[in-house]
Amino acid sequence: MTERRYDPTSGEWVTFATHRQHRTYKPKADFCPLCPSRPGSPATEIPFESFEVVTFDNRFPSFSPNPPVPDVEGNGLFGVTTAAGRCEVLVYSDDHTKTMADLSIERVRMLVDIWTDRWVVIGSEREVSYVMPFENKGEVVGTTLSHPHGQIYGYPEIPPRPLKELRSAQRHLSINGTCVECDVVASELEDGRRVVASNERWLAWVPFWARFPYEVHVATKIHRPSLAALDQRDREQLAEILLDVTRTYDALWSFSLPYIMAFHQRPTNEDEAWDEVSHLHIEFSPPNRTRDRLKFLAGSELAGGAFVTDVSPEVAATSLRKARAKKI
Amino acid sequence: MTERRYDPTSGEWVTFATHRQHRTYKPKADFCPLCPSRPGSPATEIPFESFEVVTFDNRFPSFSPNPPVPDVEGNGLFGVTTAAGRCEVLVYSDDHTKTMADLSIERVRMLVDIWTDRWVVIGSEREVSYVMPFENKGEVVGTTLSHPHGQIYGYPEIPPRPLKELRSAQRHLSINGTCVECDVVASELEDGRRVVASNERWLAWVPFWARFPYEVHVATKIHRPSLAALDQRDREQLAEILLDVTRTYDALWSFSLPYIMAFHQRPTNEDEAWDEVSHLHIEFSPPNRTRDRLKFLAGSELAGGAFVTDVSPEVAATSLRKARAKKI
Numbered sequence A, B: 001m002t003e004r005r006y007d008p009t010s011g012e013w014v015t016f017a018t019h020r021q022h023r024t025y026k027p028k029a030d031f032c033p034l035c036p037s038r039p040g041s042p043a044t045e046i047p048f049e050s051f052e053v054v055t056f057d058n059r060f061p062s063f064s065p066n067p068p069v070p071d072v073e074g075n076g077l078f079g080v081t082t083a084a085g086r087c088e089v090l091v092y093s094d095d096h097t098k099t100m101a102d103l104s105i106e107r108v109r110m111l112v113d114i115w116t117d118r119w120v121v122i123g124s125e126r127e128v129s130y131v132m133p134f135e136n137k138g139e140v141v142g143t144t145l146s147h148p149h150g151q152i153y154g155y156p157e158i159p160p161r162p163l164k165e166l167r168s169a170q171r172h173l174s175i176n177g178t179c180v181e182c183d184v185v186a187s188e189l190e191d192g193r194r195v196v197a198s199n200e201r202w203l204a205w206v207p208f209w210a211r212f213p214y215e216v217h218v219a220t221k222i223h224r225p226s227l228a229a230l231d232q233r234d235r236e237q238l239a240e241i242l243l244d245v246t247r248t249y250d251a252l253w254s255f256s257l258p259y260i261m262a263f264h265q266r267p268t269n270e271d272e273a274w275d276e277v278s279h280l281h282i283e284f285s286p287p288n289r290t291r292d293r294l295k296f297l298a299g300s301e302l303a304g305g306a307f308v309t310d311v312s313p314e315v316a317a318t319s320l321r322k323a324r325a326k327k328i
Helices: A018-022 A105-123 A160-176 A180-191 A232-252 A299-303 A313-327 B018-022 B105-123 B160-176 B180-191 B232-252 B299-303 B313-327
Strands: A002-007 A012-017 A054-057 A086-091 A130-137 A149-155 A195-198 A202-205 A216-220 A259-264 A281-285 B002-007 B012-017 B054-057 B086-091 B130-137 B149-155 B195-198 B202-205 B216-220 B259-264 B281-285
Touching (some): A149 B299, A180 A216, A195 A232, A195 A313, A216 A232, A232 A281, A281 B299, B086 B105, B105 B130, B180 B202, B202 B232, B232 B281, B232 B313
Antiparallel strands (some): A054 A086, A086 A149, A130 A259, A195 A202, A202 A216, B086 B149, B130 B149, B130 B259
């Protein structure tokens, strides 16, 4: 059963992909499906003896180009549709033990090119409206394969969270005549208290309203709607600041910090004039609230959507700047 | 630092309560602050040698009646305000080892009265706009105290998730002239495939669009905007169906199933005509996708707000009905 069902009480679609119950779950390193296929060992999902970066269709997709016919019929109240879209895997390295922070700047620069390429290619599919590259890192955020990799989802419509951001940006634009993210970046740069790292083109900072204690956003200093709008210099510096942030995270408590990382950018459908209100940014959300305690999404966050954070963003940014100074 | 900060990129408020970093964390049973104070032992938070049910202000509140002055100043872009509201703890029993499923029907009936009473009392406070009773059960959903208890938050504004439901219900009402939850309950009753339990006044079912594999909603069969609108018979039968659902959960895999449980109902402010679009319902969200595997909220759910579920609601409801039959 792979299908989408509409929740008329929230106006959101939920995707069902029951075959994902049987997806590969924490295999031993010897049986990692994202490692290279080595002579004398069983073939993995990647038919090469070594590789730099590989991208391919997820074997257990939530969305696919030719989705099956839905299992149930909808009615006027309960909408049902096919789970059309794309789910790709992006393997960062053939070395099972690495993380993004361990990669060379050249390799991360390559990832930037691939994220951009896949955003363009997947986004050009008729049934795709929004492309989101993301990475779930660490068992505590639910990663079932520890080999360094990310995912790229091509959604059939704009997912609820980016849609809410776009609607807020539209309101802000109509009132102030400016891009809200441009205003936020300018304000954080001027204030400085929450800045973690910065280069000519990019800013990394703990948001004033951080939902996760050590949340870091990375955004372009000048308005860029999407990965495809980046020039060569932007791309080089994006690779640089992503490495900077991930290495800073690992220096914070001297272990490889888990996180969820996701790109927010322009929808790929042409329904509206998205360029003015889309400002490419990358959100890192680590689950830790201390070295050994996690922040859980429970009643207030999950049932209410109301986040309560235990760490001051100014204190978190100070700790991250100290960690960053230590690593250099 | 206890304050609220506004996120202009999403239009949501985030609450900061940094003293919560020092809240009591998984104390040994001998030092449980929610146990009765017993002669010869250190006093707990509850100055009685035994009790049935106790409610009191959370010692580590996110919201309080006299919140401190915010730490930072806001500006036109970044709003700041005090964290005014209420956070109460509701202890279900003086027996440290019990869960809701272990309580007597009389005790759960008492909880219904207390949820109702606190909804009215907290909701009548000038600074409170929405009252949400909820329970986080189990270490895997982040519970730091294992003694059976729930919480009641009085929010200064309607939290994002209930607000989205209310706006959807308003749209549905304006198009169809009906309450969307009334329509959903009628449709699920008629269909039957997702029904888990039912009595004269209440229905418990797996939603057609369940975000969590074993999610169960409990709602009144006839329109009731809030706990305060329930008559005696409604209250009795609510206690009955809550016990039915929690005991069914424990019978599913023969262990005490963790869950997040929350009440969604009418806002307590008078800004709008809420009665027509508010339909009291209780949402149970267990984190398990199998007996020993959890569903994590990762990139798609957290960064995108787009849920992907691994279990068919019809299959989940069938399993729950079987578990229910077993327990009786």
